[in-house]
Amino acid sequence: MTREDAAAPWSRLWKAGVLHSCATGIQGNYDGAIRAFWERQFDALDDGARVVDLGTGNGPLLLLARERAAARGVGLELHGVDLADIDPVHAIVDGERLYAGIRFHPRTSACELPFADGEVDMLCSQFGFEYAPREQAVAELLRVARPRARIALVVHSDDSIVARVSVEQRKGCAFLRASPVIEHARALVPVLYRAAQARRAGTAPPDGEARRLAFNQAAQALLEAIDAMPGAQVLRNTAQQIRAALEHAARAPEQADALLARLHESLQDEDLRLGHLQDALLGAGELEALAARLREHGYATTHAALEQRPGVKIGWSLEAVRG
Numbered sequence: 001m002t003r004e005d006a007a008a009p010w011s012r013l014w015k016a017g018v019l020h021s022c023a024t025g026i027q028g029n030y031d032g033a034i035r036a037f038w039e040r041q042f043d044a045l046d047d048g049a050r051v052v053d054l055g056t057g058n059g060p061l062l063l064l065a066r067e068r069a070a071a072r073g074v075g076l077e078l079h080g081v082d083l084a085d086i087d088p089v090h091a092i093v094d095g096e097r098l099y100a101g102i103r104f105h106p107r108t109s110a111c112e113l114p115f116a117d118g119e120v121d122m123l124c125s126q127f128g129f130e131y132a133p134r135e136q137a138v139a140e141l142l143r144v145a146r147p148r149a150r151i152a153l154v155v156h157s158d159d160s161i162v163a164r165v166s167v168e169q170r171k172g173c174a175f176l177r178a179s180p181v182i183e184h185a186r187a188l189v190p191v192l193y194r195a196a197q198a199r200r201a202g203t204a205p206p207d208g209e210a211r212r213l214a215f216n217q218a219a220q221a222l223l224e225a226i227d228a229m230p231g232a233q234v235l236r237n238t239a240q241q242i243r244a245a246l247e248h249a250a251r252a253p254e255q256a257d258a259l260l261a262r263l264h265e266s267l268q269d270e271d272l273r274l275g276h277l278q279d280a281l282l283g284a285g286e287l288e289a290l291a292a293r294l295r296e297h298g299y300a301t302t303h304a305a306l307e308q309r310p311g312v313k314i315g316w317s318l319e320a321v322r323g
């Protein structure tokens with residue numbers, strides 16, 4: 001698989017305009033303990049510091065950094081790097097104003113940063129760094145870090161709520177991969193359209209019984225899967241989106257079909273991204289090994305479980321500073 005292929009499901013997610021990858025769990029930008037962790041990191045930076053966010057997506061972390069710096073009356077030089085073909089300025093509403101002054105580096109790996117040796121004051125990442133090949137990414141991070149740099153990471157842990165939800169979601173995706181429900185919904189669109197036309201003309205409805213039956217059976221199986229897998233939000237979202245698409249069938253069949261085709265594609269992407277997430281999970285031993293690697297290079301490290309709410313672990317935080 002090429003690098004572009006691997007990044008494609010992320011490129012499409014960011015172009016769809018979500019601000020961050022926890023969009024279903026957190027409204028707006030990051031909040032709670034995640035925000036508190038990042039505020040502490042950004043508050044430690046001097047005026048003019050160069051900050052590089054790895055796996056930035058649509059740059060939510062850089063927006064936090066800038067907001068925090070503005071509150072302290074300092075300026076930061078902000079860069080966002082991502083392997084995906086990101087373009088936050090155009091993907092996010094009011095992007096030009098929102099991201100003014102922030103530089104994004106699309107199609108750029110955390111393992112090949114566009115900076116010379118020792119010219120970055122802070123390397124940060126929120127659920128991004130761990131998606132890159134670990135050893136190469138660490139070496140690159142150490143290469144570009146200034147002698148007194150700060151490294152701050154929030155990474156996935158294998159026992160977090162995010163990891164648990166990903167298992168449920170993948171079960172839902174597996175069900176949908178095998179289910180003909182979207183295909184049957186697409187086949188039903190012209191039936192619904194012709195039936196609506198006949199109603200408008202006062203003529204007898206054309207026969208579409210077989211297609212209705214096929215769709216109803218597949219839809220029934222989806223409803224049963226929703227009951228059987230309550231943790232798979234993807235199933236409920238899919239049912240809602242099929243319903244919403246079919247509401248257009250009577251008057252705008254092309255639109256209904258396009259919505260269903262897009263839904264099919266977005267489910268494939270979701271499954272691929274969940275696979276990447278599961279490959280990126282770190283156990284306690286891997287986190288400790290990462291911290292030890294940084295200590296070998298003179299960093300003092302602190303790492304901890306990061307809880308979004310009491311008892312709800314969202315990942316690991318790792319902070320490394322070199323005095």
Ligand SMILES: C[S@@+](CC[C@H](N)C(=O)[O-])C[C@H]1O[C@@H](n2cnc3c(N)ncnc32)[C@H](O)[C@@H]1O
Pocket residue numbers: 007010011019020021022054055056057058059060061081082083084108109110111125126127128129131132133
């Ligand atoms: C879960 S998203 C996180 C995005 C963002 N940090 C956020 O908080 O919303 C992971 C991101 O890592 C990016 N990524 C994966 N491998 C990468 C690599 N080798 N170098 C840079 N970015 C990478 C993906 O394209 C994706 O945008």
